[in-house]
Amino acid sequence: MQDNKKIRQFILQEKVGYGAFGDVYKAIDENTNEVFAIKRIFSGKSQQIDQSTIREISALSSLKGQNHIVPLQQVIFEKGCVYIVLPFYPYNLYGFIKKYNEINYKKIFKQLILGVYNIHKLGFMHRDLKPLNILVDENQNVYISDFGIARMNFGQCRNFNSNCEKHSYEVITLHFRPPENLLGCDNYHVSVDVWSLGCVFYQVVMKEILFYGDSQIEMLFKIFSKLGTPSAFIAPSLCSLPLFNHFLDFIQLSIYFSKSYSLKQDTKELIQLIG
Numbered sequence: 607m608q609d610n611k612k613i614r615q616f617i618l619q620e621k622v623g624y625g626a627f628g629d630v631y632k633a634i635d636e637n638t639n640e641v642f643a644i645k646r647i648f649s650g651k652s653q654q655i656d657q658s659t660i661r662e663i664s665a666l667s668s669l670k671g672q673n674h675i676v677p678l679q680q681v682i683f684e685k686g687c688v689y690i691v692l693p694f695y696p697y698n699l700y701g702f703i704k705k706y707n708e709i710n711y712k713k714i715f716k717q718l719i720l721g722v723y724n725i726h727k728l729g730f731m732h733r734d735l736k737p738l739n740i741l742v743d744e745n746q747n748v749y750i751s752d753f754g755i756a757r758m759n760f761g762q763c764r765n766f767n768s769n770c771e772k773h774s775y776e777v778i779t780l781h782f783r784p785p786e787n788l789l790g791c792d793n794y795h796v797s798v799d800v801w802s803l804g805c806v807f808y809q810v811v812m813k814e815i816l817f818y819g820d821s822q823i824e825m826l827f828k829i830f831s832k833l834g835t836p837s838a839f840i841a842p843s844l845c846s847l848p849l850f851n852h853f854l855d856f857i858q859l860s861i862y863f864s865k866s867y868s869l870k871q872d873t874k875e876l877i878q879l880i881g
């Protein structure tokens with residue numbers, strides 16, 4: 607993209623964010639000199655708008671006017687691209703906590719709780735709450751953004767095994783993903799956002815990720831070693847999820863291996879044992 611490209615009255619400036627589907631630019635409205643952010647999403651050769659863009663636009667339109675949600679300004683379709691126009695914010699929460707020490711925790715947390723409440727009140731689940739998807743202004747006002755994988759949640763399931771609507775469980779960035787998704791639950795509800803929000807709060811205060819794992823199984827290890835492994839008595843619906851028994855088998859196997867073998871032993875022996 608050339609510098610200073612124009613989309614209608616908006617003059618695109620520097621890139622401020624890189625995304626999976628497109629990039630985010632700072633932009634100036636040449637009529638008013640107001641600063642905006644424009645998320646540019648390619649629709650590709652097919653000129654079809656992908657599902658994530660439709661989700662984002664429809665969630666942002668429905669949530670317009672709700673406090674602590676990034677307010678959609680305009681959507682422009684032009685030259686094979688979709689441009690989502692938003693107010694410009696100087697930070698995302700990840701950058702903000704790295705840069706500043708004087709953080710008004712109460713103010714930020716209260717706004718985030720209200721923002722998530724407003725999303726759920728209108729029947730949406732965000733499904734990707736994390737510091738990078740929360741925008742912050744100079745006065746520590748926060749706005750939840752990036753609704754690319756948000757969706758409506760019609761069912762009010764309270765039990766993971768009930769016959770409610772099915773959703774993909776491989777959503778939510780790994781470090782902010784709750785145990786029910788990690789265990790293969792496909793009828794979770796809005797509470798998944800509450801888990802992510804808890805992880806965000808910890809990260810804002812401690813400046814480190816609460817549960818740091820590189821895979822689903824490592825995430826489960828991290829979560830259960832901090833909080834205890836759930837039993838069928840305290841969390842029956844969690845323990846009956848599709849991957850729970852696999853997880854227990856995996857733990858037993860790894861305990862067996864760690865007892866029987868030290869890392870120095872011949873790996874051939876290990877491979878024979880597994881085979």
Ligand SMILES: Nc1ncnc2c1ncn2[C@@H]1O[C@H](COP(=O)(O)OP(=O)(O)O)[C@@H](O)[C@H]1O
Nearest residue numbers: 622623625626630643692693694695698738752
């Ligand atoms: N309104 C905005 N003002 C300033 N920066 C923004 C704005 N919206 C997004 N960004 C920046 O761009 C990044 C990516 O945007 P996001 O909407 O999360 O896209 P993606 O879906 O690709 O993750 C954000 O983490 C943030 O740093």
Ligand SMILES: [Mg+2]
Nearest residue numbers: 625738739752
């Ligand atoms: Mg994002």
